[in-house]
Amino acid sequence: MMTRPAQSQPQAADQAAAPDRSRWTAAVFVAPVVLYLLAFQFYPLAQQFYLSLTDTSLLNPSRQTFVGLENYRDILSDPEFHQALRVTVVYTLVCVAGSILLGLGAALLLDRPFRGRGIARALVTIPWAAPPVAAALIFVWLYNAQYGLVSRASQALGLSAGGFNWLDEPSFALPAILVTTLWQIFPFSAVVILAALQGVPSELREAAVIDGADRLSVFKAVVWPTIRPTVALLALLITVWSLRRFDVIWIMTQGGPLGETNTLVIDLYRRAFVYLDLGRAAAVGIVGLAVAVLVTLVYFWASRRAEAASGRR
Amino acid sequence: MARFRPFHAIAVLALLGVAAFPLYWMFVTSLTPSARLFGAAPQMLPDLAQLPVYLDALTTTSLRHWLFNSMVVAVGTTVLSLLLAVLPAYALSRLKFPGLLLLGFVLFLTQMLPEAMLVVPLYDIFARLGLLNTLLGLILANTAFTVPVVTWILKGAIDAVPGEIEEAAHIDGCSRLGIVLTVVVPLIAPTLAAAAVIAFFHGWNEYVFAQTFISDDQLRTASVGLASFVGELSTPVHTVMAVGFIYTLPAVVFYLFVQRYVVAGMTSGGVKG
Amino acid sequence: MALKLANVTKSFEAHKVIDNVDIEVGDDEFLVLLGPSGCGKSTILRMIAGLETLTSGEIHLAGNRVDRLPPSERDMAFVFQSYALYPHMTVRRNIAFPLIMRRHRWWFHLPVIGGLAKRRIERSPEVREKVERTAEMLALTKMLDRYPRTLSGGQRQRVALGRAMVRQPSAFLMDEPLSNLDAKLRTAMRAEITQLHQRVGGTFVYVTHDQIEAMTMGTRIALLRDGTLQQFGTPREIYETPANTYVARFIGTPPMNLIAAEVADGALKVGAVDLPLPAGSVHPASGKVWLGLRPGAMRLTAPGTPGALAGTVSLVEHIGAESVIGVALDGVNTAHDDDGGLTREVMVTLPGYADTRAGAAVGVAFDLAAFSLFDRESGARVGGDAARG
Secondary structure (H helix, E strand, C coil): CCCCCCCCCCCCCCCCCHHHHHHHHHHHHHHHHHHHHHHHHHHHHHHHHHHCCECCECCCCCCCCECCCHHHHHHHCCHHHHHHHHHHHHHHHHHHHHHHHHHHHHHHHHHCCCCCHHHHHHHCCHHHHCCHHHHHHHHHHHCCCCCCHHHHHHHHCCCCCCCCCHHHCHHHHHHHHHHHHHHHHHHHHHHHHHHHHCCCCHHHHHHHHHCCCCHHHHHHHHHHHHHHHHHHHHHHHHHHHHHHCCHHHHHHCCCCCCCCCCCHHHHHHHHHHCCCEHHHHHHHHHHHHHHHHHHHHHHHHHHHHHHHHHCCC | CCCCCHHHHHHHHHHHHHHHHHHHHHHHHHCCCHHHHCCCCCCCCCCHHHCHHHHHHHHHCCHHHHHHHHHHHHHHHHHHHHHHHHHHHHHHHHCCCCCHHHHHHHHHHHCCCCHHHHHHHHHHHHHHHCCCCCHHHHHHHHHHHHHHHHHHHHHHHHHCCCHHHHHHHHHCCCCHHHHHHHHHHHHCHHHHHHHHHHHHHHHHHCCHHHHHHCCCHHHCCHHHHHHCCCCCCCCCHHHHHHHHHHHHHHHHHHHHHHHHHHHHHHHHHHHCC | CCEEEEEEEEEECCEEEEEEEEEEECCCCEEEEECCCCCCHHHHHHHHHCCCCCCEEEEEECCEECCCCCHHHCCEEEECCCCCCCCCCCHHHHHHHHHHHHCCCHHHHCCCHHHHHHHHHHHCHHHHHHHHHHHHHCCCHHHCCCCHHHCCHHHHHHHHHHHHHCCCCCEEEEECCCCCCCHHHHHHHHHHHHHHHHHHCCEEEEEECCHHHHHHHCCEEEEEECCEEEEEECHHHHHHCCCEHHHHHHCCCCCCEEEEEEEECCEEEECCEEEECCCCCECCCCEEEEEEECHHHEEEECCCCCCCEEEEEEEEEECCCEEEEEEEECCCCEECCCCCCEECEEEEEEECCCCCCCCCEEEEEECCCCCEEEECCCCEEEEECCCCC
């Protein structure tokens, strides 16, 4: 009991009944949420893991055989799964890079003082406030082969012939979905970066200007180092969210055409509810989760190294 | 006021145009007569004479039920999330206990679980509990995903509450629960509002569970109802867009009102890690 | 309401933050815990309040052992440095809060019902009367329905005092309550708190790093350093008979001069000067010592005056009522810290406007009417004039 580290909180206690009481308080405070998550997150997750080791079919879920790692072997040699991995990587990378670049640009625009800045900052968040299903619906309409505005515009400009169905073209479907996604999520990046920009010390910025730095140098020397940790965390959040995004993609293409928009999450859903193959679907899900966990661990490892390198904390 | 910079102004206007146009287009489309919709040139301005379309949308589709169901799910998710999250957020911020780090990690881990992945096992669980095809089932499933986020955001706000205030309350005779409820909760009210909005939006927007667990048309939520129009040809496009607009507008307006708090909450707790 | 700390020790792992502190004060005393930041004075206060636990030792208040009781059962009130007012409550509710908590029931946590119940207590004649009387004493009556953020620093401080007073506790604990105020307000509040102590009674325990506050407010001072008690006594004792060189240098502005000297054959040898030690004074038989002299006990003479130490003026500061003169002595060491570092400088304060300037050759004279002797090695007090021993 005496080996706990120094702390200044009132519950810092190494004598008498106090520490036990504090532990009980903590247990009581935390128990409901722990039980809840066990019931609705981790028990299902465990079940999913077990499913991935069986040949369960949605047609007859009660009849299942334990097949060990066979599902994993199957999907790892399945070209459809390879494609899903590739699509997921492309989708995620573009989401991260695109939303951060757009968000950074928007944030820098909205950081400068101008008349109506408050309103502009609010309006720019509209896409993020719109429900994803509604966003998907709008863009499906915008991409409509005959009457969609995108098709009409590209036709008017002579870029495509009439009746070009964007969401049905293997090389255009993923970009079309990426545009929709980026439109939805870039405001989040913008808002977060904008908040981080408030932390840039103005004296430092002014000092750099007095030292004769041009705008880009000020950005590189003063602004970027301040917001970098925030941007890194943002990148992690967007990565994790992109890896699990379902609604927009499912509604727009259901993973098609020819699997060109088939991310891991879509693949998992298709295998479960279209192919009725719960075992392999679960295996896909577990692999996807492993990827997300891995990315997160790498992030924390890298940010700790960066922190150590820059000598902070 | 700052000096007027034309390029900056144009860039800001372009940005706002990009942000707002799709919603504007949804609105315009909902107010364009079918004949013009499929005409040679698109109609760029709304035709206000078409406003009765909105009445149609409310009467000819199940939109009223869908919106009501979405509201029930969103409010339920919000209330349940906040109830569950306040105490663990306080514990994470203030109490030292074995498993503190583990709990923090577990909360973050849930952020990586795709809803689509848990659909099958949750379906199984809800089938056994008789919660399939109920709004309560959706609330329970959504809350599982919002509670960790809400907890984390609230923890960030509680971190910022000065410890001396709590100690003062302690000396004044407050129990631990008393401190949380009478001192901490009022002090983090803005963040509480932000967290509530985030949970509300999650419930309002959620699609996978609602799509999979609900079979009764009367119990569908607006997200599922709206998605059912995609690829379906019997409902006129302007009606679909009207439905979509009615579903989207309250969310956007509501968000614009509270976004200041949401941004503060997200950045203080959720993001500034 | 006597307060007693017996062998109070607190350690984090192997490190002792507070080492075996014994303090005992009688009824209605004003105890000041004084020391530099990090000396453990706040930790002791928080242990008295129950915000920190003891590793060993005991704390008694009014004859009852309290160190295992929760804070709310110790009959003490605490005034924080940051005031720690509840920002979402009015001044009235802030002051009434401890009284409301006294009647708190679990169902007060329910929304609406709890709020109504608390309001009923707040409006009950008894609580109302107590709150208003307290507010009147602190000149807060007009501000009762305002929120803390609309008050000035001094007013907030008074609300914090009010919240402490309204409980009529046996002990008031205050953690540097004036350090967030500006200099003028600090002086005013100092007097106010002293008056408050005289009016309401009870034991006051007051933490500060400011020796002026300690000397003016305290009836007893406990001077701490690195978690150990250096000296415990009345302000006068601490000033006149410091227990060691650390205390000697901590109290007084400018601090006591410590001049290298040697006791031999009943005389004190300082540089070239030999002074007979007066009869009745306490001193070791022989050995090297620090001679402790307050700056006011010395005076300047013409250079070459017999019995005076020769030196050169190095610093002249006119404060108005007095002048502070620094003199670099010729061939005599002085100590400014107990870290072993030596200089030659002594400080002399002279009344009024002293007409001298830096670089002037002077003599520094003193008689052994009021002095202290400290061991050269340990720094502990080994003697002094007859009155002080």
